[in-house]
Amino acid sequence: xxxxxxxxxxxxxxxxxxxxxxxxxxxxxxxxxxxxxxxxxxxxxxxxxxxxxxxxxxxxxxxxxxxxxxxxxxxxxxxxxxxxxxxxxxxxxxxxxxxxxxxxxxxxxxxxxxxxxxxxxxxxxxxxxxxxxxxxxxxxxxxxxxxxxxxxxxxxxxxxxxxxxxxxxxxxxxxxxxxxxxxxxxxxxxxxxxxxxxxxxxxxxxxxxxxxxxxxxxxxxxxxxxxxxxxxxxxxxxxxxxxxxxxxxxxxxxxxxxxxxxxxxxxxxxxxxxxxxxxxxxxxxxxxxxxxxxxxxxxxxxxxxxxxxxxxxxxxxxxxxxxxxxxxxxxxxxxxxxxxxxxxxxxxxxxxxxxxxxxxxxxxxxxxxxxxxxxxxxxxxxxxxxxxxxxxxxxxxxxxxxxxxxxxxxxxxxxxxxxx
RNA sequence: GUGGGCGUCGCCUAGCGGUUAAGGCGCCAGGUUGUGGCCCUGGAGACCGAGGGUUCAAAUCCCUCCGCCCACCCCA
Numbered sequence: 066x067x068x069x070x071x072x073x074x075x076x077x078x079x080x081x082x083x084x085x086x087x088x089x090x091x092x093x094x095x096x097x098x099x100x101x102x103x104x105x106x107x108x109x110x111x112x113x114x115x116x117x118x119x120x121x122x123x124x125x126x127x128x129x130x131x132x133x134x135x136x137x138x139x140x141x142x143x144x145x146x147x148x149x150x151x152x153x154x155x156x157x158x159x160x161x162x163x164x165x166x167x168x169x170x171x172x173x174x175x176x177x178x179x180x181x182x183x184x185x186x187x188x189x190x191x192x193x194x195x196x197x198x199x200x201x202x203x204x205x206x207x208x209x210x211x212x213x214x215x216x217x218x219x220x221x222x223x224x225x226x227x228x229x230x231x232x233x234x235x236x237x238x239x240x241x242x243x244x245x246x247x248x249x250x251x252x253x254x255x256x257x258x259x260x261x262x263x264x265x266x267x268x269x270x271x272x273x274x275x276x277x278x279x280x281x282x283x284x285x286x287x288x289x290x291x292x293x294x295x296x297x298x299x300x301x302x303x304x305x306x307x308x309x310x311x312x313x314x315x316x317x318x319x320x321x322x323x324x325x326x327x328x329x330x331x332x333x334x335x336x337x338x339x340x341x342x343x344x345x346x347x348x349x350x351x352x353x354x355x356x357x358x359x360x361x362x363x364x365x366x367x368x369x370x371x372x373x374x375x376x377x378x379x380x381x382x383x384x385x386x387x388x389x390x391x392x393x394x395x396x397x398x399x400x401x402x403x404x405x406x407x408x409x410x411x412x413x414x415x416x417x418x419x420x421x422x423x424x425x426x427x428x429x430x431x432x433x434x435x436x437x438x439x440x441x442x443x444x445x446x447x448x449x450x451x452x453x454x455x456x457x458x459x460x461x462x463x464x465x466x467x468x469x470x471x472x473x474x475x476x477x478x479x480x481x482x483x484x485x
Numbered sequence: 486g487u488g489g490g491c492g493u494c495g496c497c498u499a500g501c502g503g504u505u506a507a508g509g510c511g512c513c514a515g516g517u518u519g520u521g522g523c524c525c526u527g528g529a530g531a532c533c534g535a536g537g538g539u540u541c542a543a544a545u546c547c548c549u550c551c552g553c554c555c556a557c558c559c560c561a
Contacts, residue, residue, distance in 0.1 A: 068534095070552075125559050129486085147561090176561080181486080183555060190561060259557090266558085334561095345561060372561030399519060432514080434521035449519065463521070470520080 074180065074188030081389065082377075089376055090173060092219050093193040097171040100212045102195055105170045107151040109177075113143040118358050119150040121326025130178040144177035147325065148194045149352065149368055150359070156198055157361035166199030173373075185344070185375050194370035195349075198356070201365035203303035206331045206351060207311065213347060213369045214313060217335065222379055224338035225346065227314065230321040231301035233293045234329050235354075241292040242268060252282035272320045288319040297330055304331050327355040331367065337379055346379065347371025391441030393419040394482045396458070397433035398426045399449035406453035410446060410475050417479035437463060444482045446473075 071077055078086060094104070113133050120127050132144035145151055152170055155161075161168045173193045180186055195212055197205045210227070217225050232238055245268050249256075253264055260277050263270040277283045293301065308315055321332055332350035349369025356364040394414055398407035404426040411421045422440050424433045430447070437445045446458040452472070460481050461470040473481050 073552085130559085178560080180559075181557095182553095183557095186560070192561060194561095262558095270559090347561065370561065375561060397520090429514085430519045431517085431521075433519095436521095438522050445521080447519070451519090459519090461520080468521095 072188065074182035074186075076187065076189070084389065085377055085380060086373070089220060089373055089380070090193070093173060093216055093371075093373075094171070096212060096216045096219055097195060099215070100169070100195075100208065102169040102171045102197075102212070105152060105155060105172055106174065107145075107148075107155050107172065109145055109175060110142050111145055111151050111154065113141045115150050115154050115359065116143055116146060119153070119325075119327050119355055120147065124326055126178060126325065130180055132177050132179055146178050147176055148172050148174070148192055148370055149196060149325075149327075149355070149366075152194075152196050152368075153198070153352075153356050153361070153366065154359055156364075157356060157359055161198070162362060162364060167205060168198045169196075170198070171195045185372075185378055187374060191373040192370045193373060194368060196366060196368035198366040198368075199364055200367075201353065203300055203307060203331075205365075206304045206367050207307040207313075209349060209367050209369055210308070210333060211311065211313065213335065213349065213371065216371070217346075220376060220380065221384070222337070222346070222376065223383060226316065226336050226338065227333060228318040228321055228336065229304070229308075229315050229331065229333040230289070230318055231293055231297055231304075231330050232289060232322060232328060232332055232350075233297040235326075237289070237292050237294065237297065241287070241289045244287050244292070245269070245272075248286055249282060252280075255282070256280065269320070269322050290317075290319050300330055327352045327358065329353050333369075335371070344375075345372075346375045389441070390420075391443075392422040393443050393484070394421045394478070395424060395433075395437035395440055395442035395445045395463075396421060397424040397430060397437065397445060397447045399430060399433075399447065400453075402450045402453035403448050406475075407446075407448045410448055410458055410478060413475055414479045414482065417483065419479060419482055443484075446478055446482075 097104075113131075116127060116131060126146045131146050134142055136142055152172060156168065171194065174191065175189050176192050177189055179188060182188060193216075195209055197209050210229075214227065233241075246264075249264060249268065249271060253261055256264065256271065257274060257276040260271045260274045260280075260283075263274065271277070272283060272286060274280075274283065290298075290301075305315075305317070315333075321334055328350040330351040330353065332348075334345050334348040336345050347369055348371075349367070351365070351367040353365040354363075355366060356362070396407045396411055396414075398404040407423055407426075411423055414421050422437075422442060424436055428436075433447075434445065442463055444460060444462055446460050448458045452458050455472075457472050457474050458478055459470055460473045460478060462468040471481075
């Protein structure tokens, strides 16, 4: 075992992973483009208060999962644990409030959370996310949900369930939590040990308990939907109506509560059918108060983030690995003049847009051929002293029996190798 | 933070008190002084996660630590 390893919960992406990752990333960006969303890249590091003020200092993310540090100038910085806060900071900083509204943005990049790693959970994770800022209408919620749904569809992710809920405003949640606590209090002694703990730390989680799913006190618990004010209820009804007319399947799940404090009104999760512990593949919600928390004017917003590692995990389960990329031409340098001539030939062929792999000088021709085969090259070009002097190469197709070998002037090699 | 499982060449695995620590894949070379895929031969590559102990003898037994994985919590 090497004594130096990647930090816990952070992983190398190897060449063999490239094809799948590229596919996922391209699909995300392509679909975002179809919805006329534009890319934004914000720093991986922000002033810590960007998150302290928005995500909620009571939340697990801030209270125990954030990488915070002081730089040499004594600035208190944080590795971003999520993407929305940074995007909103940029929205304010660049005066996007004076752009045509809403501003439609997407991002793709690493996030950091000091969690204990496990399957589908990492300390460095990659998220693709979308933000629609400046539109308070239910149509914006549905546009974002539809975008996310399309991404999964285009990725070929099967059997994904959309669960939505409305959590109203912070005031709604406060009233609801009080009512829930009051409702459960008399039943606490009859709840499972686990639920009793949850009752103390996070009452909402009691409703999630598998053990107590059939418990009368849990089944009869009040629903947050009954605590929504009129505006919230109307908004939620509109969202559902639009989803219905779009033909998007969903289920209303009053137990969904996003982990971040800034959410308001609509919240949702996408979950694959074979759900395990870490199964949520992407989630989103409306965050109408967020920009104000960052010192900007009151501005509505809605967005989602999806975990690329979790998508990849699901994709790997349901499909065969994609083929690795291979060069069009392998050039085998021989003799004294071979290496230099091979490089000249490589430049020539590459300028024609073809991928070229150079063989190691000093190796026998036999070894060169073997390398060319393992590399999966379609053609091999041999350049030794004779060829170098004549400005040619011996070109031969690989992969088939009895392929003919021909001497070709260097300028024409690209033409011979070019796929037709 | 709390439980559980596991650490033997780059990868997968055998060995479970006494072996020069074995095999497969991969890598390198040779089988034609400039011709491949298959095959054959050879080679390089492991202080058996680290440290301590028990024993005449430890990869094998015991302890501690570290790391990885899985689960809880929470979340993407």
